[in-house]
Amino acid sequence: MALDLAWLGIFGYRFFQNALLGGTLAAAACAWVGLFLILRRESMLGDGVAHTAFGGIALGLLLGISPLLAALVVSIVSVLGIAYMRKKGIANSDAAIAVIMAMGFALGLIIISLAGGFNVELFSYLFGSILTISSGDLALVAVLALVTLAFLGTFYKELMSMTFDEDAARMTGIPVGAMSVAFNILVATTIVVSIKVIGIILVTALMIVPGLTALQLRLSFRRTVAAAVGFGVLATLTGLLISSAYGVATSGVVVFAAVGLLLFVAAYRRLA
Amino acid sequence: MTDEGNAPVLEVEGLDISRGNDLVVKGASFKILKGEYVGIIGPNGGGKTTLLLGILGTLKPDRGTIKMFGKDASSFDEWERVAYVSQNAVNFDATFPMTVREMVSLGRVGRRNLGRKLGAEDWKAVDEHIALLELEDVAGKRIGELSGGQKQRVFVAKALVRGPELLFLDEPIAGVDPKVQEAFYKKLSDLNTRLGLTVVIVSHDLTAVFCRMSKVICVSGEVNVSEITEGFEPSELLRKAYGEHFHFVYHRHECAGDFHGA
Numbered sequence: 001m002a003l004d005l006a007w008l009g010i011f012g013y014r015f016f017q018n019a020l021l022g023g024t025l026a027a028a029a030c031a032w033v034g035l036f037l038i039l040r041r042e043s044m045l046g047d048g049v050a051h052t053a054f055g056g057i058a059l060g061l062l063l064g065i066s067p068l069l070a071a072l073v074v075s076i077v078s079v080l081g082i083a084y085m086r087k088k089g090i091a092n093s094d095a096a097i098a099v100i101m102a103m104g105f106a107l108g109l110i111i112i113s114l115a116g117g118f119n120v121e122l123f124s125y126l127f128g129s130i131l132t133i134s135s136g137d138l139a140l141v142a143v144l145a146l147v148t149l150a151f152l153g154t155f156y157k158e159l160m161s162m163t164f165d166e167d168a169a170r171m172t173g174i175p176v177g178a179m180s181v182a183f184n185i186l187v188a189t190t191i192v193v194s195i196k197v198i199g200i201i202l203v204t205a206l207m208i209v210p211g212l213t214a215l216q217l218r219l220s221f222r223r224t225v226a227a228a229v230g231f232g233v234l235a236t237l238t239g240l241l242i243s244s245a246y247g248v249a250t251s252g253v254v255v256f257a258a259v260g261l262l263l264f265v266a267a268y269r270r271l272a
Numbered sequence: 273m274t275d276e277g278n279a280p281v282l283e284v285e286g287l288d289i290s291r292g293n294d295l296v297v298k299g300a301s302f303k304i305l306k307g308e309y310v311g312i313i314g315p316n317g318g319g320k321t322t323l324l325l326g327i328l329g330t331l332k333p334d335r336g337t338i339k340m341f342g343k344d345a346s347s348f349d350e351w352e353r354v355a356y357v358s359q360n361a362v363n364f365d366a367t368f369p370m371t372v373r374e375m376v377s378l379g380r381v382g383r384r385n386l387g388r389k390l391g392a393e394d395w396k397a398v399d400e401h402i403a404l405l406e407l408e409d410v411a412g413k414r415i416g417e418l419s420g421g422q423k424q425r426v427f428v429a430k431a432l433v434r435g436p437e438l439l440f441l442d443e444p445i446a447g448v449d450p451k452v453q454e455a456f457y458k459k460l461s462d463l464n465t466r467l468g469l470t471v472v473i474v475s476h477d478l479t480a481v482f483c484r485m486s487k488v489i490c491v492s493g494e495v496n497v498s499e500i501t502e503g504f505e506p507s508e509l510l511r512k513a514y515g516e517h518f519h520f521v522y523h524r525h526e527c528a529g530d531f532h533g534a
Binding site: 039130152154155157158160161165167168169171172174175214215218219220221222223224 | 328351352356358361362367368369370371374375377378379381382383384386387389390412414434
């Protein structure tokens with residue numbers, strides 16, 4: 001049987017190259033930030049903030065400014081709001097996320113009704129549209145993802161220390177408060193980066209599933225980070241290829257690929 | 273290892289510390305000299321951990337003065353000379369992805385190298401301290417896979433890898449069998465002697481304290497301090513702390529030649 005390699009031709013298209021670049025960077029940032037969220041037991045933070053980004057997107061569309069930029073601002077305000085409520089003892093993590101998440105979605109809803117109906121474009125933000133990413137959005141995604149990755153790489157050992165034991169980290173002179181604020185802002189930027197790839201609704205999958213898959217392997221910290229990033233990128237690339245070959249929704253296939261990897265690795269760990 | 277000629281590393285004078293509305297530590301006054309091996313004992317809830325946290329600046333004392341290395345604690349800024357292992361250190365999530373070597377390396381992370389990679393010198397110190405606490409065989413293992421005694425030694429290695437002169441340990445008691453505990457005290461004795469490290473440890477093991485240590489601080493609200501010398505008779509000190517009916521049988525020969533002065 002002759003191997004049909006015609007599908008490889010897709011790599012020659014500009015739109016697919018853009019999608020590969022944006023998807024890979026977003027997946028890497030998502031998986032790395034997400035691993036920290038899992039270890040800090042804040043897995044749902046990403047989901048909560050992503051839902052508030054919906055309000056930001058709607059605001060951007062209404063005002064005629066970049067929806068991703070508007071989402072970035074609203075997400076940063078939300079994530080800091082959640083951190084503030086926790087710190088001041090107004091709510092624990094779960095409850096604070098629930099409040100902010102509802103607020104963000106309500107904001108979006110009010111704006112949509114003010115704008116006089118459901119905007120078709122909004123749909124592409126809810127479920128992602130990496131294959132039609134504009135060069136302006138790609139540039140924003142690439143810059144934010146690279147800033148996120150650079151921060152995580154630079155403060156690798158400090159974040160590892162804080163994630164393990166915040167009090168002990170504080171005693172060694174690490175500025176834990178400032179680093180936490182910076183990390184929370186990264187959560188927001190990462191979500192905005194991923195909205196184009198996978199959409200608001202499914203962003204948690206790209207943040208949490210690769211890290212969870214990596215944790216199954218019981219590796220060192222360094223290798224767990226590398227494995228999480230690897231699984232995230234692999235799932236995204238698989239999703240891109242399959243979705244363009246069969247004309248189905250990219251984000252749906254990315255999630256299936258990510259969860260498929262998780263199940264495979266978890267089963268392998270238990271059977272092998 | 274009492275050496276009368278040495279300057280005190282810690283001086284506490286008239287220290288009162290409250291938790292909420294309760295005065296937990298009353299009028300603590302004592303000195304710890306360089307190279308001493310000091311046990312803090314006392315009944316549960318007596319204020320041992322409170323005293324330690326007050327000294328470390330985590331709890332704010334109501335009154336009194338603390339001097340670290342001759343400097344008033346309020347202006348003391350050489351915290352790299354002091355290390356602390358908390359009671360809860362070993363109660364971490366067993367699935368946390370970190371090896372012993374990574375864990376010990378966190379001891380080299382701090383303000384001085386913020387945002388920079390650990391250098392060859394840092395890793396050399398990490399490996400030396402892994403060897404010092406006899407953790408070579410498990411260096412590549414994940415911390416969650418270790419036994420209780422091994423975990424204890426990992427946290428001591430992490431505390432010591434920064435090169436402190438004064439080590440505070442709030443002894444974790446859960447899940448460590450007496451033999452392993454005894455080996456741990458022996459190891460601390462050894463570090464105290466070999467490195468001239470001043471060790472202050474909250475302990476529930478009275479035999480270990482009276483056999484191995486040079487000074488005992490007994491905390492039960494009020495704070496009593498005794499040097500432990502040959503022929504030291506602890507009954508009165510212990511009755512003050514634990515009550516009239518407390519009996520502690522303490523035979524010097526059980527120290528098996530490991531008495532700190534021997």
